[in-house]
Amino acid sequence: MPLLVMKFGGTSVADLERIRNAAEKVRAEVERGYDVIVIVSAMAGRTNELVGWVGATSPLYDAREYDAVVSSGENVTAGLMALTLQEMDIPARSWQGWQVPIQTTSQHGAARFVDIPRANIDAKFGEGFKVAVIAGFQGVSPEGRITTLGRGGSDTTAVAFAAAFEAERCDIYTDVDGIYTTDPRITSKARKLEKISFEEMLELASLGAKVLQTRSVELAMRYKVRLRVLSSFDDTDETSGTLVCDEDEIMESKVVSGVAYSREEAKLTLVTVEDRPGIAAAIFGPLADAGVNVDMIVQNISEDAQGHDKPVTDMTFSCPVDQVARARKALEAARDAGHISYETLQVDEDAAKVSVVGIGMRSHAGVAARMFSALAQEGVNIKVIATSEIKISVLIDRKYMELAVQALHDAFELDKAG
């Protein structure tokens, strides 16, 4: 029997009516001949309520108790979903993490999968059950305590089950109807993609497109799990949404697939840093320890280099605006401790990042030139450039962000289908 994994997020199971609506989508797949593993989140708002209670009880809470409390939200949805399916005469039962058992590490609040043994669920499918409803976001540690997986954990649960059960596909039902060439709120020309490769999705996910969590896409890429993102609020069929898949499945792809952005970025420059082996580690080690998510890094010869007896350089990097204070503190501490030296720390808190992403870049030259030219035509000044094999990112003034996204979307003709 072919098998499908279907995942429903919090807004898709926010109340009993939406749970029924989601169950209808499961029924449609059962009628198409699939066995189905359904992964559910907590009803929207529930997890926040539970997290709030834990925080109010104990500001520095024991993560094991946090997990025991917070995981209860998914258990409720799983039971209600199983009951709803039973009402439709579909043989179904719920599974809590420890019942499968979903084996994870002991890192409470951020556990990672160790194994998902198939035996218990396979046995139920063997008895004629059509649907296994799994409480997402949770597992059980080697010590027998309940663990949770951290943000986006239900997506990750879905992909992990799809891999373990060799599912034909993993459908992620959410509140948007697919992956777009860019944010439709910024340009109405944004177009829904029929397919996108794992690599591209990964760049888009980590660049601020919030539809799928990075970790779930990484896992899908590693195990070649075909992911489909689609809306739980629309009528859907087998062609709905966007398929995230191996690039081999994408016949002809455009050079650029999408334009991503991240609005609240800051640019920090350490001016006149001593240029010696190990200086990068001396700078970025303390930043990492302080929990600063450093993104783009550029090192260039200082303009002041000539007047110095030792070789000096300038070191520029970007990070989210709300981490600037932390970054400053970490750098000043490192200087006070004598680990690094610099003349000044320049901070520009008015930056945004815009990126073009596409696997086609690998075989096409001139993408960067086309990007810079499109931005220049609109008078947008580029502060920092960073590139990867399938992505070019630029840091620009925040006020130009929407303009830049629109200009790039036009320049690469993303409104036109492949």
Next chain:
Amino acid sequence: MPLLVMKFGGTSVADLERIRNAAEKVRAEVERGYDVIVIVSAMAGRTNELVGWVGATSPLYDAREYDAVVSSGENVTAGLMALTLQEMDIPARSWQGWQVPIQTTSQHGAARFVDIPRANIDAKFGEGFKVAVIAGFQGVSPEGRITTLGRGGSDTTAVAFAAAFEAERCDIYTDVDGIYTTDPRITSKARKLEKISFEEMLELASLGAKVLQTRSVELAMRYKVRLRVLSSFDDTDETSGTLVCDEDEIMESKVVSGVAYSREEAKLTLVTVEDRPGIAAAIFGPLADAGVNVDMIVQNISEDAQGHDKPVTDMTFSCPVDQVARARKALEAARDAGHISYETLQVDEDAAKVSVVGIGMRSHAGVAARMFSALAQEGVNIKVIATSEIKISVLIDRKYMELAVQALHDAFELDKAG
């Protein structure tokens, strides 16, 4: 280390502040030198919400899924209680039913204990933990599914743990401050009892005093678990509340300990029933099958006996008013099927039951006479009488119920201490 079981019901853990208040009571016992097992209910209102969702999803629900959903309420409280205790620097952790594991039968929604292995919890006490917080009302079946114990399940969990861990005492914290000689809403002369025997408590519990569930008292009696009922909203110490204990612990007891009542009773009489061996089974079998809780039964010679060729009798019984329709249907069906015969079914729906309870009755004659005389003085007519070794119950007109309770409370001088 001496060990105490403390149980907090739903109103005692209704919000974070009340959980803190309950935790303070636990702290006091830890400071007195006890290891403590805390049993918690769901926060007040939560279980009803979950039950409501299940009922709205599936009117004839799968009891296994019901249990999976409804048990989540206790899991939340257990985690929050453990966190609250940790904040007070008391080493504590939460235990869900499957983690102990609390082994039960597979009767979902009404499971019974099979075993509570001590090893896991004892090991934690051995590591220096002072408190084990247990999610009440739940267990795990031999099939690995979550079970619940039915109404009052958390009280039963508390008693079962007290038995398994040979606790010095099992303290049931609730919203009343003890067991009274009768309902204080009916007479202000009602007096709180310092001690009451298991047998008396059992009669009072099954007669309508709602403080403790019958099943938990039965269990306590069987395993000689000393139960204390006390208020979670008052300042309490080791002498607070009422101790439910073996009668050996009660030095001198009054002939009557309390007056109980049940307001909504009905009296049904089958007139001119054929009097033959097996007739009682032929009548009460179908009633039991129909779920009618028959209470008092009286059989007497029919006034019409003389005119019949076969021996005939009248059969009178009582049951809750809301079961009368069911009883009538069952009896008519039995007559239509030819299993019983009767001339008429007389139904009196305006009855109430009043009982006096006391282990002293065993050794004192004249209690019944004193009871009937007190009622006669107030002009209260007795419809049916039933007696057990430590109880005398009468069925009377409902409108005299309060009057009867007050008169009996006075007659047996229950306002005066032993």
